[in-house]
Amino acid sequence: MTDPTGRGGRATIEDVAAAAGVSVATVSRALRDLPNVASSTKQRVTEAALSLNYRADPSARHLASGRSRNVEIAVPVLNSWYFSEVLAGAEAVLSECGYSLSISAVPTPTARFDFVRNAVASRHADGLIMVDLPLADLEIDMLENSNLGVFTIGFKCPSFHSVLVDNLAIGRIATEHLFDRGHRRIGILTGQPNDSLRFTVPKDRAEGYRQMLTSHGLVADPGLSCSGHFSVDGGREAMNQLLKLDDPPTAVFALSDEMAFGAMAATRDCGLTTPDDVAIMGVDGHYLAEITGLTTIDQHVGQQGVVAARQLVALLDGAVEPARQIEIESNLIVRGST
Amino acid sequence: MTDPTGRGGRATIEDVAAAAGVSVATVSRALRDLPNVASSTKQRVTEAALSLNYRADPSARHLASGRSRNVEIAVPVLNSWYFSEVLAGAEAVLSECGYSLSISAVPTPTARFDFVRNAVASRHADGLIMVDLPLADLEIDMLENSNLGVFTIGFKCPSFHSVLVDNLAIGRIATEHLFDRGHRRIGILTGQPNDSLRFTVPKDRAEGYRQMLTSHGLVADPGLSCSGHFSVDGGREAMNQLLKLDDPPTAVFALSDEMAFGAMAATRDCGLTTPDDVAIMGVDGHYLAEITGLTTIDQHVGQQGVVAARQLVALLDGAVEPARQIEIESNLIVRGST
């Protein structure tokens, strides 16, 4: 088993062919379960491949067939709960389907442009999954002309398939929940207005919030809205702003769980308690929301990665025409913070 | 710019050669800054490549040169703060150095074996980074005979280069800190004894804890030690055990921040407060430790990924012989929980 070929444990298709007493073409066909291979031959080849620990070279395969069986996933940052959850979901499906997964962190518009251009030009992947990276027109153009399979997660792009949550509904459900709890002064911690990432997400959720207030005959008080970075610190700072008000809100809707964590910390630092002095809720279904008692709206992040990967594989394997837009359901989880 | 070649935006080296009026060999050399290319020629080639948006096909390059300029990183799970932090650090360095990054989740010993075998046989990467995945002898054998560059993070493996923290010291420092705070009944939340992942980590940290107690003339009371899964829930359950004791510890050393989060939740659920009723500290430098006021030992996880990647690139590029074992410093961060 240890290095039978003397080439670093690596056997080529020719070694297998020699061992099985057939041509390389037959080996290739047998190992890929193509038709027109006698079952006795297939068995001999399979055994030879197994005993040589043969695995087809992905690069050679790519070069010859035009398909790399690799997909690349781009996220704004890697060290974030949200994106690692997506990654985990996608990886599970892709490895299961025999695809390899490359990752890239794409933190700026420039990096995004370079990423797209490189993906199109180098063609090292058959498909792309872009997570929370709204594309510029030029980038869309390049991708459209590239015959790469493209899926987006977290933002809509008419040219490509996408996996989405209904952020409008999320905003409404959250606000409704706080309203049901008796709150009438409901604040909101939104994302940075000109945040280059997660573009439409905060906008839509905030819009849902406004809609729900309106439908209850309330008006969205701009004074109760504070924007910060989509992060723990952003939430903390924004919350501090709201708590400084003469008449602060009795409940706050944070647009992400991490912002909500920050808000809870800010609240605690001011000597206030949750939910008595101020109720707080977030969105995401963060794994620490349970432990911190945070009410949240679970948007099944891992599932988004799973679905996108599954559909992308279907697209690349040409089995079925996958749905162009898939909505992942989200659901309210009520905990102590409200 | 949009699809000048009519081939999905993809130009080959031949297109560039034609555009620059030279042979493909010259293009290849010019674009890789090899010597013996006239600077005028190099410029013409560079311009042609730019205007065609040419990027060498990585697979063709791999096939021809034997080097893939790809590294693969294997982690037990992807959706975990720790591993995503490592990933982020490694990705930043690798992409900077022109390497692509493939990832694999390797949750079981079987998966690990398959991963190693596949990496060796398919040879799709030049190098491997194994994070917290102690290798079996057979796997070490395969890798040794494979001329893949191998780096390990979080565990020692004499055959390969590794990036480590001094877990013994971490255990000592943590215990010392609690001792300094006046605690004499110091409990510990350790990892599962037969946890197939993060093998030696809990063992070493617990050993440091014991050493420090001993050096202060105390004995490690086995009754104050409780093992659970290296996770929030694991910490919570283990802490619940300790709190049920007739004479519970006044301070608890959790072997990871996530366990500490669980422990804090358990404490709160019992109506006790931190640090007055029981002090708690963790290890990691988790991004939510600050917000939760958790005293921790920052082990600079992202930095571990950075260093491993940087050294691996040096190894693969053959520039310098990288150090075989690199220790990342860790430092105590004192917060409200103690």
Added chain:
DNA sequence: CAAAGCGCTGCAAGCGCTTACATAAGCGGG
């Protein structure tokens, strides 16, 4: 019984690069 069809296999031409090796200039010294 010849022709046609089918199942299985081999041959060989690439896929887009890299890299030995060959070749062609240009240049200075004997």
Added chain:
DNA sequence: CCCGCTTATGTAAGCGCTTGCAGCGCTTTG
């Protein structure tokens, strides 16, 4: 002025696969 050396470029042989096509032996059919 020729030889040998250096420098710049081209030629072509792969790298390890896939795949269109041809070919072989059989069975089926008119």
